[in-house]
Amino acid sequence: MTGETGFVENAAALLARVRQQRPRVHCLMNTVVQKFVADGLAALGAIPSMTSSTEEVEAFAQRADALVVNLGTLDEGRRAAIRLATAVARSAHKPWIVDPVHCDYSPSRLAFARELIASGPSVLRGNASEMDIIGEANGVLKIKTGAVDELTLDRHTTRIENGHPFMAQVTGTGCLSGALIAAFMAVERDRLRAATGALLASGIAAEIAAQRSSGPGTFEAAFRDALAALRPEDIIANARISYAEG
Amino acid sequence: MTGETGFVENAAALLARVRQQRPRVHCLMNTVVQKFVADGLAALGAIPSMTSSTEEVEAFAQRADALVVNLGTLDEGRRAAIRLATAVARSAHKPWIVDPVHCDYSPSRLAFARELIASGPSVLRGNASEMDIIGEANGVLKIKTGAVDELTLDRHTTRIENGHPFMAQVTGTGCLSGALIAAFMAVERDRLRAATGALLASGIAAEIAAQRSSGPGTFEAAFRDALAALRPEDIIANARISYAEG
Amino acid sequence: MTGETGFVENAAALLARVRQQRPRVHCLMNTVVQKFVADGLAALGAIPSMTSSTEEVEAFAQRADALVVNLGTLDEGRRAAIRLATAVARSAHKPWIVDPVHCDYSPSRLAFARELIASGPSVLRGNASEMDIIGEANGVLKIKTGAVDELTLDRHTTRIENGHPFMAQVTGTGCLSGALIAAFMAVERDRLRAATGALLASGIAAEIAAQRSSGPGTFEAAFRDALAALRPEDIIANARISYAEG
Numbered sequence: 028m029t030g031e032t033g034f035v036e037n038a039a040a041l042l043a044r045v046r047q048q049r050p051r052v053h054c055l056m057n058t059v060v061q062k063f064v065a066d067g068l069a070a071l072g073a074i075p076s077m078t079s080s081t082e083e084v085e086a087f088a089q090r091a092d093a094l095v096v097n098l099g100t101l102d103e104g105r106r107a108a109i110r111l112a113t114a115v116a117r118s119a120h121k122p123w124i125v126d127p128v129h130c131d132y133s134p135s136r137l138a139f140a141r142e143l144i145a146s147g148p149s150v151l152r153g154n155a156s157e158m159d160i161i162g163e164a165n166g167v168l169k170i171k172t173g174a175v176d177e178l179t180l181d182r183h184t185t186r187i188e189n190g191h192p193f194m195a196q197v198t199g200t201g202c203l204s205g206a207l208i209a210a211f212m213a214v215e216r217d218r219l220r221a222a223t224g225a226l227l228a229s230g231i232a233a234e235i236a237a238q239r240s241s242g243p244g245t246f247e248a249a250f251r252d253a254l255a256a257l258r259p260e261d262i263i264a265n266a267r268i269s270y271a272e273g
Numbered sequence: 274m275t276g277e278t279g280f281v282e283n284a285a286a287l288l289a290r291v292r293q294q295r296p297r298v299h300c301l302m303n304t305v306v307q308k309f310v311a312d313g314l315a316a317l318g319a320i321p322s323m324t325s326s327t328e329e330v331e332a333f334a335q336r337a338d339a340l341v342v343n344l345g346t347l348d349e350g351r352r353a354a355i356r357l358a359t360a361v362a363r364s365a366h367k368p369w370i371v372d373p374v375h376c377d378y379s380p381s382r383l384a385f386a387r388e389l390i391a392s393g394p395s396v397l398r399g400n401a402s403e404m405d406i407i408g409e410a411n412g413v414l415k416i417k418t419g420a421v422d423e424l425t426l427d428r429h430t431t432r433i434e435n436g437h438p439f440m441a442q443v444t445g446t447g448c449l450s451g452a453l454i455a456a457f458m459a460v461e462r463d464r465l466r467a468a469t470g471a472l473l474a475s476g477i478a479a480e481i482a483a484q485r486s487s488g489p490g491t492f493e494a495a496f497r498d499a500l501a502a503l504r505p506e507d508i509i510a511n512a513r514i515s516y517a518e519g
Numbered sequence: 520m521t522g523e524t525g526f527v528e529n530a531a532a533l534l535a536r537v538r539q540q541r542p543r544v545h546c547l548m549n550t551v552v553q554k555f556v557a558d559g560l561a562a563l564g565a566i567p568s569m570t571s572s573t574e575e576v577e578a579f580a581q582r583a584d585a586l587v588v589n590l591g592t593l594d595e596g597r598r599a600a601i602r603l604a605t606a607v608a609r610s611a612h613k614p615w616i617v618d619p620v621h622c623d624y625s626p627s628r629l630a631f632a633r634e635l636i637a638s639g640p641s642v643l644r645g646n647a648s649e650m651d652i653i654g655e656a657n658g659v660l661k662i663k664t665g666a667v668d669e670l671t672l673d674r675h676t677t678r679i680e681n682g683h684p685f686m687a688q689v690t691g692t693g694c695l696s697g698a699l700i701a702a703f704m705a706v707e708r709d710r711l712r713a714a715t716g717a718l719l720a721s722g723i724a725a726e727i728a729a730q731r732s733s734g735p736g737t738f739e740a741a742f743r744d745a746l747a748a749l750r751p752e753d754i755i756a757n758a759r760i761s762y763a764e765g
Contacts, residue, residue: 132322243315309554346570442747
């Protein structure tokens with residue numbers, strides 16, 4: 028239990044650190060949820076950027092403190108941009124996360140997801156179908172999000188139970204989780220602590236927002252308000268986390 | 274009147290069927306309203322996908338139960354993707370709908386709309402300017418949406434009067450209508466019954482939402498809440514529909 | 520003071536004129552905020568369009584009454600479309616505005632911004648970092664937006680103090696300002712009067728909206744409601760503007 032308590036307190040401290048340091052997060056983000064993700068990052072206190080132009084993405088990645096690579100609406104140009112941006116991240120030792128959206132729908136997307144994972148991201152985050160089809164990802168923190176989020180590194184698994192069913196009705200909450208994890212990694216190089224902080228912040232903000240919502244539309248606005256208003260003590264008071272070795 | 278009553282009861286039953294079957298709707302959707310349409314489909318209970326990459330769109334179309342082809346922000350790549358996706362829909366006998374956004378603005382878009390219509394979609398939906406410039410569309414259910422929606426097949430016309438003026442102030446409500454019709458066609462192969470169900474659901478949800486709104490911004494969130502909360506009995510109690518032969 | 524009073528009354532009259540004339544504004548707009556900008560223009564009473572396809576953009580620009588050129592998510596195709604659209608605007612003497620988003624991040628984007636400015640837009644609008652790096656822009660109305668908006672033409676500077684800190688937490692409020700200025704220029708060829716009207720309308724709507732908001736999410740919806748409901752007398756009652764020569 029000591030370890031768990033430490034994690035929650037650390038997560039609360041990281042929220043304060045994100046708000047203070049205002050990290051830049053460059054997002055290779057599917058076209059569907061770009062504004063939703065940018066607004067979520069801004070609500071947290073981070074500074075988003077979004078270009079996926081091959082001629083500009085290296086300049087943006089160089090200025091960023093962390094990178095999120097989301098594979099939604101993937102095409103040839105976006106794939107080239109991702110290769111350029113992740114090369115910058117690797118050579119400058121910036122943290123980066125892969126979100127293999129719908130890789131279970133498309134063989135070419137799955138192949139590209141595997142290529143990226145082999146090149147050494149800090150974190151891989153997906154839903155159950157996506158994570159199951161990807162399988163092994165050595166050396167990467169694997170996060171399966173859903174009603175319960177499972178974070179697995181080597182043989183350790185952390186489970187986070189915060190969140191609300193409305194999240195599943197809002198397009199992009201998973202994509203935003205990936206971006207928030209990148210923001211937390213920008214201020215905390217222990218990726219498990221960073222991801223735990225991001226998922227606790229997101230899940231607890233969702234629980235607060237759900238109390239003020241009458242459906243997914245009002246929830247989306249309230250969730251953003253709650254992310255902007257979230258305090259470290261909200262994390263300490265509401266975290267539901269467990270930890271297992273196996 | 275018997276026919277009309279049957280249509281309304283059928284529409285109510287279809288709403289329940291969409292929520293239960295959760296059809297997949299692949300959207301070739303303009304870049305402006307992708308999230309709005311995805312969220313509207315999710316609120317209804319359907320499962321949206323959005324890629325317009327030529328290398329992936331066939332895999333997504335094959336998994337989908339229906340297709341919506343929206344011609345907003347059209348370009349060469351999107352046109353190629355539409356040809357691939359509609360070929361899948363035709364060969365697998367999946368229902369699909371064409372939404373010829375702004376085809377009255379651009380000769381090349383109008384020509385492409387006509388090419389698509391000739392290839393045999395189930396439904397064509399547009400506003401008055403778009404439908405008037407397109408003219409004939411043999412064998413296709415033609416839907417002109419506006420303050421009153423007119424659905425014309427052969428010599429029969431159905432008119433639906435539900436809806437609210439706020440809809441015209443929210444970018445994408447017409448595009449969403451097309452996507453909702455696709456979702457209803459996925460669970461009901463009689464396209465006139467399916468489209469009637471979708472437009473009644475949308476129009477009645479808008480009326481409910483308008484009562485809780487103080488402008489187009491709060492209306493957009495309330496509309497999504499109302500779509501998610503809409504019950505079959507709301508359709509039966511509120512439908513305003515008429516039917517004419519001519 | 521007479522001049523200032525005249526500006527405020529003129530701004531109020533322009534709001535009424537936009538609502539009555541419903542100008543068409545074609546937007547070369549980054550992919551992140553397309554719907555947000557379209558909805559803001561619609562709330563004001565203008566009619567937005569958004570395509571950046573090279574084969575269609577000239578047809579759309581020809582039908583438009585004003586053009587906004589936003590450099591976010593810039594790439595080769597978008598640059599070609601911007602060249603085509605601005606050529607139409609110049610030859611037809613339509614007002615157009617350049618918004619050099621993040622030109623301080625990317626040398627190629629800065630070079631393109633300078634090329635556009637040299638080709639004679641009516642207005643250039645950016646934040647402090649963007650405007651500072653661009654430097655001189657002869658013959659162009661330069662607008663630096665922020666907590667205070669500064670409009671500089673030749674040696675005259677107008678300062679507008681309306682607005683609210685929530686605006687900085689909503690992705691796209693700057694981009695929307697550019698689009699609103701285009702809408703006002705479509706009904707008033709004196710660009711300084713037009714831009715003053717647009718920025719007063721936007722800033723005062725934000726102040727009204729902030730009173731009904733509990734964070735950036737609810738603010739975004741309330742801001743759109745307030746733009747739609749804004750009356751000329753709201754501008755007269757709330758404008759905070761000053762004028763300096765130097």
